[in-house]
Amino acid sequence: MTIAKSIVLFVLAALAEIGGAWLIWQGWREHRGLWWIAAGVIALGAYGFVATFQSDPNFGRILAAYCGIFVAGSLAWGVVVDKFRPDRYDLIGAAICLVGVAVIMYAPRSS
Structure with missing residues (x-):
């Protein structure tokens, strides 16, 4: 995988x-309703599947690396939304x- x-x-x-x-935050904290919460639950489920398409077979490594993406992405979401x-x-x-x-996912490793 590239x-x-x-x-x-x-x-x-x-x-x-x-x-x-x-979406769940908006549904619950901003009182937008159950449809927002339901959409959020579906999106969170989709997240779980997307991660499985990474080529590395190690769940822990993928999740650890993703956490760094989550931190930066959360700040970017906050800026935009x-x-x-x-x-x-x-x-x-x-x-x-x-x-x-970058270190966790893309450092050269011996197989």
């Missing part, structure tokens, strides 16, 4: 998980997480 395909899968997983959690303004420490933390993703 690095580009792996990154696309991580981005799709992030959209499904962050979007699903946001909720008009959140991350400070420099948010950005530094997200950058550190993305470096961690």
Whole structure:
């Protein structure tokens, strides 16, 4: 699997998980109703399947790397959807997480 395909899968997983959690938040905390919550549950289920398309067979490695994508993606979601303004420490933390993703997923390993 190419690095580009792996990154696309991580981005799709992030959209499904962050979007699903946001929909549930909107349904419950913002009183938008059960349809929002149901859509969020479906999106969260989709996230679980998207992660299985990564080529690495190790669930722990995929999930650990995805967590770094989740951190950066959550901040990006906040900027785009909720008009959140991350400070420099948010950005530094997200950058550190993305470096961690690169090391975990794409470092050369002996087979």
